[in-house]
Amino acid sequence: MLWRFRSGLSPITRRRIAVFRGNRRARWSLWLFALLFAISLGAEFIANDKPIVMQYQDRWYAPMLVDYPETEFGGFLPTTADYRDDFVHDEIASNGWMLWPPIPFSYDTLDRNLSHPAPSPPTGRHWLGTDDQGRDVLARVIYGFRLSVVFALVLTAGSLVLGVVVGGIQGYFGGKVDLIGQRFTEIWSGLPVLFLLIILASLVEPNLWWLLGIMLLFSWLGLVDIVRAEFLRARNLEYVRAARALGLPSHLIMWRHVLPNAMVATLTFIPFLFTGAITTLTALDFLGFGLPPGSPSLGELVAQGKNNLQAPWLGITAFITLSLMLSLLVFIGEGLRDAFDPRHILAPMQPDTETSMAPLTKEPADER
Amino acid sequence: MSADIVFSLHRFSIAFGNMKVVDNLSLDIRRGETLALVGESGSGKSVSALGAMGLLPASARVSGERRLSGTDLSTLTATKWQGIRGNQVGFIFQEPMTSLNPLHTIAKQIGETLRLHQGLTGRAARERVRELLVQVKLPRPDELLDTWPHQLSGGQRQRVMIAMAIANRPRLLIADEPTTALDVTVQQDILALLAELRETHGMAMLFITHDLNLVRRHADRVCVLYRGQVQETGPVSEVFNHPQSDYTRTLLAAEPEGRPAHLVPSAPALLETRQLEVAFARPKRLFSRRRPPFVAVHPLDLHLQRGETLGIVGESGSGKTTLAMAILRLTGSTGEITFAGDRIDHLKGDHLRKRRGDFQIVFQDPFGSLSPRMPVADIVSEGLRFHQPELGSDDILRRVTRALQEVGLPADCSARYPHEFSGGQRQRIAIARALILEPQLLVLDEPTSALDRTVQKQLVELLRDVQARRGLSYLFISHDLAVVRAMAHRVMVLKDGAVVEQGDCEQVLHSPRSGYTQALVDAAGLSG
Numbered sequence: 001m002l003w004r005f006r007s008g009l010s011p012i013t014r015r016r017i018a019v020f021r022g023n024r025r026a027r028w029s030l031w032l033f034a035l036l037f038a039i040s041l042g043a044e045f046i047a048n049d050k051p052i053v054m055q056y057q058d059r060w061y062a063p064m065l066v067d068y069p070e071t072e073f074g075g076f077l078p079t080t081a082d083y084r085d086d087f088v089h090d091e092i093a094s095n096g097w098m099l100w101p102p103i104p105f106s107y108d109t110l111d112r113n114l115s116h117p118a119p120s121p122p123t124g125r126h127w128l129g130t131d132d133q134g135r136d137v138l139a140r141v142i143y144g145f146r147l148s149v150v151f152a153l154v155l156t157a158g159s160l161v162l163g164v165v166v167g168g169i170q171g172y173f174g175g176k177v178d179l180i181g182q183r184f185t186e187i188w189s190g191l192p193v194l195f196l197l198i199i200l201a202s203l204v205e206p207n208l209w210w211l212l213g214i215m216l217l218f219s220w221l222g223l224v225d226i227v228r229a230e231f232l233r234a235r236n237l238e239y240v241r242a243a244r245a246l247g248l249p250s251h252l253i254m255w256r257h258v259l260p261n262a263m264v265a266t267l268t269f270i271p272f273l274f275t276g277a278i279t280t281l282t283a284l285d286f287l288g289f290g291l292p293p294g295s296p297s298l299g300e301l302v303a304q305g306k307n308n309l310q311a312p313w314l315g316i317t318a319f320i321t322l323s324l325m326l327s328l329l330v331f332i333g334e335g336l337r338d339a340f341d342p343r344h345i346l347a348p349m350q351p352d353t354e355t356s357m358a359p360l361t362k363e364p365a366d367e368r
Numbered sequence: 369m370s371a372d373i374v375f376s377l378h379r380f381s382i383a384f385g386n387m388k389v390v391d392n393l394s395l396d397i398r399r400g401e402t403l404a405l406v407g408e409s410g411s412g413k414s415v416s417a418l419g420a421m422g423l424l425p426a427s428a429r430v431s432g433e434r435r436l437s438g439t440d441l442s443t444l445t446a447t448k449w450q451g452i453r454g455n456q457v458g459f460i461f462q463e464p465m466t467s468l469n470p471l472h473t474i475a476k477q478i479g480e481t482l483r484l485h486q487g488l489t490g491r492a493a494r495e496r497v498r499e500l501l502v503q504v505k506l507p508r509p510d511e512l513l514d515t516w517p518h519q520l521s522g523g524q525r526q527r528v529m530i531a532m533a534i535a536n537r538p539r540l541l542i543a544d545e546p547t548t549a550l551d552v553t554v555q556q557d558i559l560a561l562l563a564e565l566r567e568t569h570g571m572a573m574l575f576i577t578h579d580l581n582l583v584r585r586h587a588d589r590v591c592v593l594y595r596g597q598v599q600e601t602g603p604v605s606e607v608f609n610h611p612q613s614d615y616t617r618t619l620l621a622a623e624p625e626g627r628p629a630h631l632v633p634s635a636p637a638l639l640e641t642r643q644l645e646v647a648f649a650r651p652k653r654l655f656s657r658r659r660p661p662f663v664a665v666h667p668l669d670l671h672l673q674r675g676e677t678l679g680i681v682g683e684s685g686s687g688k689t690t691l692a693m694a695i696l697r698l699t700g701s702t703g704e705i706t707f708a709g710d711r712i713d714h715l716k717g718d719h720l721r722k723r724r725g726d727f728q729i730v731f732q733d734p735f736g737s738l739s740p741r742m743p744v745a746d747i748v749s750e751g752l753r754f755h756q757p758e759l760g761s762d763d764i765l766r767r768v769t770r771a772l773q774e775v776g777l778p779a780d781c782s783a784r785y786p787h788e789f790s791g792g793q794r795q796r797i798a799i800a801r802a803l804i805l806e807p808q809l810l811v812l813d814e815p816t817s818a819l820d821r822t823v824q825k826q827l828v829e830l831l832r833d834v835q836a837r838r839g840l841s842y843l844f845i846s847h848d849l850a851v852v853r854a855m856a857h858r859v860m861v862l863k864d865g866a867v868v869e870q871g872d873c874e875q876v877l878h879s880p881r882s883g884y885t886q887a888l889v890d891a892a893g894l895s896g
Contacts, residue, residue: 010741011785238737242798245696246751246805247724256750260741 019339026335033328040146047103047139050083055096105136107143107296119311129313131304141321143296152277156270158216163223171231172254189221201289226269230262264340271333275326298322372398374572375540380432382419390416390596397572404575404587408820412596413576417542422449437539455485458533462545464525468517475513478532485536500531505561523554537569544576551683552891559586584608592616622821624828624854628677629836631857638808638841639672644703646694664690666866677842679856687865688845692811696727725755728802732814734794738786745782748801771804776830792823811843816851828854849892853877861885
């Protein structure tokens, strides 16, 4: 649909990238967050209770991708092999070799060979100790980080689509559509989200999708007002009127001319929507109304820290993880907000951004 | 003689960073004299005045000598400045809508300068404010004392500004485009008032404007600026009759001139409206009856031949633009609209959109009418891509290039963005966007109002060219009679949404029948 004569970024976008890159804190936060997220995406290769690859009796196996029955390795049960089991472990070690991930525990692996009763303090075996059920905290943090971010990503994307569509339609058409839409969103936003989730938790077994669905029903409301206001303003801009005079249909005008304007305000809102989603998920897990038991969840770790004050590594880990993640997101959000702020043009620039600023400082072409 | 000089600048320069915006400006103004500072936008007129009074941000470097009745202004301290600004020097700015504080009543607004500089308070101040309101010829001064700025019209606000500026009987009055935002008939009253006040108070006046007509009538001497450099200084009659510099000559010759090409007498009609009316419903208050709708355009009949230009003239609020929007079916209206033999007032949805290519519009603001995020080729071709989706990208590019050539823009600008162009060039892009659809009717809504005179003239010539080549019909909306005369075959004068007068352009402008048209013609200073 986007049909362009010149590929590449418009000068406005280039200026914004330059401003964002000029903000060192936001830039580093973005890199660090991206790195952490990339690592957590490969959580299975970092923390798992199965080897990545192994050789047994000169045959190659990839236990991470394929489930092999225990009988394959000389066992007696046709169940999936437990590679941490001493028998299987020794059998494979004597007939081949195994490549283990750096953390040989998954988020739900119960370590039965603990030196201390669970929750056990950090040791060489468990870098951040274990929780009160003997599960490795570091593994749970990595998986929990991924789950939180993915949850927030999906929720934000969903809210964005819903909020922009509803707000855009209200703002662009105005009049009765706007009036009815506004009254509806006002009533809708009056519903108590947390109570609904708690009631729901007693009716169904809450899983990730249920939580996502319920929160999606409400999280788009915050965006509607912003998008609606931007559309209301933009629909009377002259180039939007010119597009109407050209005979373009409404959906094209909204997509090409109005939406890019509205996206500025919307994009600056996104990082805060994102942190909000993470906080809510954590809070629900903390209260025990969130993800099903056993899921790798930062909120549950906080709850464990609270219940086991004698094991400070639980609370400290949860605190550092959450505060690091949320701070990074807020810094990125601030950088984005400044980049989209038109008044920020005069902010001191790094010298390396000068090339991307060149088209702006060029004198306007002369008429005569 | 030198005792008579109120304000003087000598080798005065202003620079922002490396860019010199005013270079070596020298001028002096005597008691009771009006000096006009003339130039196009960006020539450094306003910056000079602000810089001389120390009102520029700290990033500006001001150098040179500036004197107010013998006081050297370049060495003043901040407290000394406060005693001068608003006291010995009065300011009037361009925008009457924003230069008054909306939260203060008129009495408080004017009283503030009296309190600061003369120590007048209470009853005495109020009495003096009333006196000032009488001086600036505001009606009902007693009631006006306690009104808020939003209750006044633009002309009345400008009078309040003037009252504030002269409250302390300044020696120098700086009027920065004082009438640009006002209707032409109001302009004349304001300038006459300024001239009268200058006489009675013996003030010197620095009159900053881009409008040569006003300079010719209201200034004693003139100083022409171009890109921060003085081109010429001298008495008005001398500069206007025997311009010395090339630039002044171009500026003087920039009055739109010539007349549109002759009409083919038997040309078929393109557009006809019958009893076209636009009314907006007023909001209903709770528990009260709905007030009658506001009629923006009273029922009117209009016809336009192929190849003809109809000028629609009127002041702001007269319904010109609303009428055009109704004809283009961008606003709801009642009455018949016949376009090229078909009724278009009943068209809806897709049928209407398909038809839109035949009637196009060019807006007033060259900065707002182009999407800043799209390259020129995208902007120009947008309508084409929708109306003729079967065209390949080669065809589209060829048509874009041709359209840009037709409006006098080089083909290589198609990959650039609007911000890289000047106002006149942007207006050409807007025209290319309309022309590429090969319309039969082009509505031009004040297409030249935001442009400098020299650029206006080029645009008028371009529009006449295009009309001659394509046989287009124009609906030309403007408040500027000089441009209308150069463009239109016939004119229609609107006032408060009703037709005051219409007929052959030359005839109406030469011997107007209604008093309103006469006032407009007088104000525009059209000679002959």
